[in-house]
Amino acid sequence: MVVAPPPAPRQVKSSLRTTSAPPRRVASAAEGKRPANVGEQRIYHVTHMSNLAGILSSGSLLADQNETLPARPRVDISSSENRDARRSTLVAGPGSPSVASHVPFFLSPNASLWEGIRAQTPDDRFSPATTSFAASEFVVLVSTVTNVVKAQGGRDEPGRAPIVVTDGDAADARTRFGATLEASERILRRLVADTESDAILNAEFLVRESVPFDAVTLVGIANDRARDAVRAILGSSAYHPRVAVYPPWFARPEDAPAD
Numbered sequence: 001m002v003v004a005p006p007p008a009p010r011q012v013k014s015s016l017r018t019t020s021a022p023p024r025r026v027a028s029a030a031e032g033k034r035p036a037n038v039g040e041q042r043i044y045h046v047t048h049m050s051n052l053a054g055i056l057s058s059g060s061l062l063a064d065q066n067e068t069l070p071a072r073p074r075v076d077i078s079s080s081e082n083r084d085a086r087r088s089t090l091v092a093g094p095g096s097p098s099v100a101s102h103v104p105f106f107l108s109p110n111a112s113l114w115e116g117i118r119a120q121t122p123d124d125r126f127s128p129a130t131t132s133f134a135a136s137e138f139v140v141l142v143s144t145v146t147n148v149v150k151a152q153g154g155r156d157e158p159g160r161a162p163i164v165v166t167d168g169d170a171a172d173a174r175t176r177f178g179a180t181l182e183a184s185e186r187i188l189r190r191l192v193a194d195t196e197s198d199a200i201l202n203a204e205f206l207v208r209e210s211v212p213f214d215a216v217t218l219v220g221i222a223n224d225r226a227r228d229a230v231r232a233i234l235g236s237s238a239y240h241p242r243v244a245v246y247p248p249w250f251a252r253p254e255d256a257p258a259d
Helices: 049-058 080-088 112-118 145-151 181-193 224-235
Strands: 042-048 060-062 102-105 138-144 163-166 204-208 210-212 218-221 242-245
Touching: 042 049, 042 102, 042 112, 049 060, 049 138, 049 224, 138 145, 145 163, 145 204, 145 210, 163 181, 204 210, 218 224, 224 242
Parallel strands: 218 242
Antiparallel strands: 042 138, 060 210, 102 204, 138 218, 163 204
16 A cells, blocks of 8 residues: 555655755655655665675666666566667657666655566566565565765766656656756655645656765665675675665555655
């Protein structure tokens, strides 16, 4: 079940170009509710647990078309058809980078695509193996808009922005892109402020080329067994994000509690 957004109107103030208060580090029932400013908006990257060691070895989350990507993930969530579609979709016309040149994040822990994986629902965008795994075998890597923009250095060339916000599936021809920081900020503000629709559940937050792992502040996992496994993987690395058990993020949609 999708977490219902808070009914009270929120004032959205911050800019993608400014720093904001440090992100909260504890997974809680409030997770997925919308913040008062867009810099504090949390973003969520889902990957299979078996991919975590490779991510730590490289020190970064790497885009599909990043030239330094050493190998395909051990478990690739996307189907080959979806990979091809994202590689051929440009964010801002001829000469601009493709969607696949960006690391994808969701804007909610209840994003529609992630709920499809949790429900093990067949989808042409998923690799054949994806829906055979239990949701507890995945991890959710959490950062914030501000953390990632700062890590990217704030550079902003037309059509080659450090981050791109979309209002839907990035490979869908109907989806709108923010090709500059200013345009992405407008889309993000609209998504965060719109508490009357589920648009934020289909949106994507795309980060150009890579995201350093030290920008990840929280690793969400399903249960104690997963927590022990993730801590063991992290233990031999230089990275020590908070590891938090938060079952609602991994529940089948019909079983997820409403906030």
